[in-house]
């Protein structure tokens with residue numbers, strides 16, 4: 102059964118370090134059910150490490166990560182299998198097995214999590230996911246090296262969707278795609294989110310993607326999520342990185358392509374303040390620089 106909690110992903114007080122190199126310190130983030138959350142930040146700020154911490158590929162040195170109500174750092178094997186079967190991940194570059202066809206790649210998680218499914222049904226499901234990802238059906242029989250960059254991304258997406266996930270993690274899905282291919286991938290992501298009711302954690306450097314499909318954007322800097330909100334909300338902050346990013350020449354071009362980012366009614370009230378904490382009287386306020394204060 103699908104999860105009904107408001108925040109399927111909750112990260113609190115996260116610390117990640119490689120030796121002396123501290124990547125995250127007291128980082129907190131909540132992802133709302135049904136949203137596409139864009140995650141941005143300069144190169145090396147730890148966007149991928151954050152994603153890896155959430156999906157259990159990176160063990161933090163402190164903090165808690167709760168996914169679909171499960172404490173990821175203390176989950177037993179059974180819990181872990183359950184949670185892993187409820188998310189799909191598209192890694193940078195697609196991470197397809199080069200010796201398997203696209204269809205066989207999509208079958209991998211099906212075999213792993215549902216070994217009892219018959220070969221015939223598994224192949225049918227894989228072909229359906231290939232089509233769902235916007236590839237022609239015959240792409241299921243091709244090997245990754247026979248595909249264009251855009252097709253590889255879609256093949257990776259088909260595999261991420263294999264288990265009908267509730268959560269979808271996308272690490273720079275439009276990197277390396279031409280603008281038309283990138284826009285088509287964005288549209289597909291949005292459509293899939295809406296039709297399948299997905300919650301999407303999307304790491305990107307692509308401003309067009311942020312404007313086109315993200316409901317909110319989390320900004321990583323100074324080892325933390327320094328702000329999280331709609332683009333209009335972020336634009337109201339005068340943090341230097343945020344201003345340079347969204348109001349620099351590329352940001353303005355992306356904005357012009359999209360039109361004025363008015364606050365959508367569904368975003369009203371989705372402020373930068375942690376509403377739950379406010380209710381509990383322990384709210385953080387955000388000063389205009391986007392820094393969380395007491």
Ligand SMILES: Nc1ncnc2c1ncn2[C@@H]1O[C@H](COP(=O)(O)OP(=O)(O)OP(=O)(O)O)[C@@H](O)[C@H]1O
Nearest residue numbers: 119122124142143144145146147148149150151306
């Ligand atoms: N396994 C690892 N061992 C040591 N250092 C690592 C490891 N993984 C990541 N790092 C370091 O952690 C920092 C954050 O890396 P990460 O890949 O999360 O950055 P990012 O924000 O995703 O960057 P980019 O936008 O360039 O992809 C980098 O300095 C990186 O070198």
